[in-house]
Amino acid sequence: MTLPRPDPDAAPLRSSSEAVPHDLIELLFFAYRDFVGDPDRILADYGFGRAHHRVLHFVQRRPGLTIAELLDILQITKQSLNRVLKELVEKGYIEQRTGRQDKRQRHLHTTATGQDLALRLVRLQAKRINRALASVGPEAAATAAQYLSALIDPSEQPKVNRLLGKP
Amino acid sequence: MTLPRPDPDAAPLRSSSEAVPHDLIELLFFAYRDFVGDPDRILADYGFGRAHHRVLHFVQRRPGLTIAELLDILQITKQSLNRVLKELVEKGYIEQRTGRQDKRQRHLHTTATGQDLALRLVRLQAKRINRALASVGPEAAATAAQYLSALIDPSEQPKVNRLLGKP
DNA sequence: TGAGATATGTCAATAAGGCTGACCCAAATT
DNA sequence: AATTTGGGTCAGCCTTATTGACATATCTCA
Structure with a gap:
C-alpha cells in the first residue's frame, strides 16, 4: 500500500502570509494518540478510562486538591468529574477528606492502591518520553x-x- | 483559590531508576487540549466534531487517499470512519471517486467547500503554532x-x- | 473460468466521556 | 437572617469509538 505524497500545490495560502507547519500539526496528533494509548491499555484492566487517569494523575501529583481546583485544571463539568471520581473513590483509589477550615471542601488524596496505579502509569509515560529524549538528545x-x-x-x-x- | 504545589516526596521512585518528567507529561495534555479546542469551536457551527476534522484534514493533505489508507492513518474502525465520512460527503465537503485501475477503491478529495473549511482550520492551528514558535525561537x-x-x-x-x- | 481474497458499505448493540439544565444540602460569608 | 459558595445528584442528550456479523462488487490467481 503506497500512500500518495502531500500535494504542495493543493492549498496555496492566498489569503494568509503565515506558513502552515503541517508536520508539527500532524505530529502532535500522532504523538498524543500513542502517548495516551499506553495508559489506556492498562486502565482497561481496571475498568477505568482516560478520564479516570487524568483525575488520578492530578490527585497523585497534588495531594489535598479540592474539587473546585480539579475542575479548574481539567476544564470539565462537575457532573463529568463526579462520575469518574465517584468510581475512583468507590473502588478505593482515591480518598476524600472534609476540609478542616472550610468543611464544605473535599480534599482529595490517593490511597496506597491509588498511588501504585498512578505510579505505574506515570512511569509508563515517562518511559516513552525518556526514550524520545534519548533519541533526540x-x-x-x-x-x-x-x-x-x-x-x-x-x-x-x-x-x-x-x-x-x-x- | 490557591493550588497546592506538587509534592516532590509524594511519589519516590523506589522501583525505577528512571526520572519522571512531570512537566512534559502534563504540558502535552494541556497543549493538546487547547490545540484541538480552536477547531472544535468552529466545527460546532457546521455540526461537525473532531472526527470530521481529522478526516477532512488528511483528505485535504493527501488528495486521492483511499478508505484503507485513511483507516491506516486514523487507526479507527471502518464503521467509525464511515459515519463521519458519510456526513462529510452528504454535506458536500468531500467527494469520492471510484478508482480507475481498481474500481473497488474510493479516492477521496475535498470539494471547494471542503477546501475552504480545511484551510480555515489549518490556518487557525498554524496561528497557534507560529505564535508558540515565535515565543520560543x-x-x-x-x-x-x-x-x-x-x-x-x-x-x-x-x-x-x-x-x-x-x- | 471459477474460487478466493480484497475494498468498501452497513446493521445493531454497547461503552466512554463529554454536555446542559435543574435541583439539593450544608457551610461560610456578610 | 439572607446570600453565596462548595459540593452532590438526577435525567436526558450527543459524539466518538468499539465488536460482531453480513453484503456486494471487483480483482487476482490457479
Whole structure:
C-alpha cells in the first residue's frame, strides 16, 4: 500500500502570509494518540478510562486538591468529574477528606492502591518520553517544554505554570 | 483559590531508576487540549466534531487517499470512519471517486467547500503554532518536531514519516 | 473460468466521556 | 437572617469509538 505524497500545490495560502507547519500539526496528533494509548491499555484492566487517569494523575501529583481546583485544571463539568471520581473513590483509589477550615471542601488524596496505579502509569509515560529524549538528545527537553507551554492558551499559562511549580 | 504545589516526596521512585518528567507529561495534555479546542469551536457551527476534522484534514493533505489508507492513518474502525465520512460527503465537503485501475477503491478529495473549511482550520492551528514558535525561537521547530516524532510508537514512525513526506 | 481474497458499505448493540439544565444540602460569608 | 459558595445528584442528550456479523462488487490467481 503506497500512500500518495502531500500535494504542495493543493492549498496555496492566498489569503494568509503565515506558513502552515503541517508536520508539527500532524505530529502532535500522532504523538498524543500513542502517548495516551499506553495508559489506556492498562486502565482497561481496571475498568477505568482516560478520564479516570487524568483525575488520578492530578490527585497523585497534588495531594489535598479540592474539587473546585480539579475542575479548574481539567476544564470539565462537575457532573463529568463526579462520575469518574465517584468510581475512583468507590473502588478505593482515591480518598476524600472534609476540609478542616472550610468543611464544605473535599480534599482529595490517593490511597496506597491509588498511588501504585498512578505510579505505574506515570512511569509508563515517562518511559516513552525518556526514550524520545534519548533519541533526540536531552537538551531537547527544555525546548520541548517551552514549545508545548507556548501552545497553551496564553490566558491559561499562568495557571499551568503554577501547577507545574514554575512561577 | 490557591493550588497546592506538587509534592516532590509524594511519589519516590523506589522501583525505577528512571526520572519522571512531570512537566512534559502534563504540558502535552494541556497543549493538546487547547490545540484541538480552536477547531472544535468552529466545527460546532457546521455540526461537525473532531472526527470530521481529522478526516477532512488528511483528505485535504493527501488528495486521492483511499478508505484503507485513511483507516491506516486514523487507526479507527471502518464503521467509525464511515459515519463521519458519510456526513462529510452528504454535506458536500468531500467527494469520492471510484478508482480507475481498481474500481473497488474510493479516492477521496475535498470539494471547494471542503477546501475552504480545511484551510480555515489549518490556518487557525498554524496561528497557534507560529505564535508558540515565535515565543520560543524558530530554531525550536526542528527540535519540537523531532521530539514529537520520537514520542510516536517506533513501529508507526516509518508510516508517519512517509505521510509527512520525510523518508 | 471459477474460487478466493480484497475494498468498501452497513446493521445493531454497547461503552466512554463529554454536555446542559435543574435541583439539593450544608457551610461560610456578610 | 439572607446570600453565596462548595459540593452532590438526577435525567436526558450527543459524539466518538468499539465488536460482531453480513453484503456486494471487483480483482487476482490457479
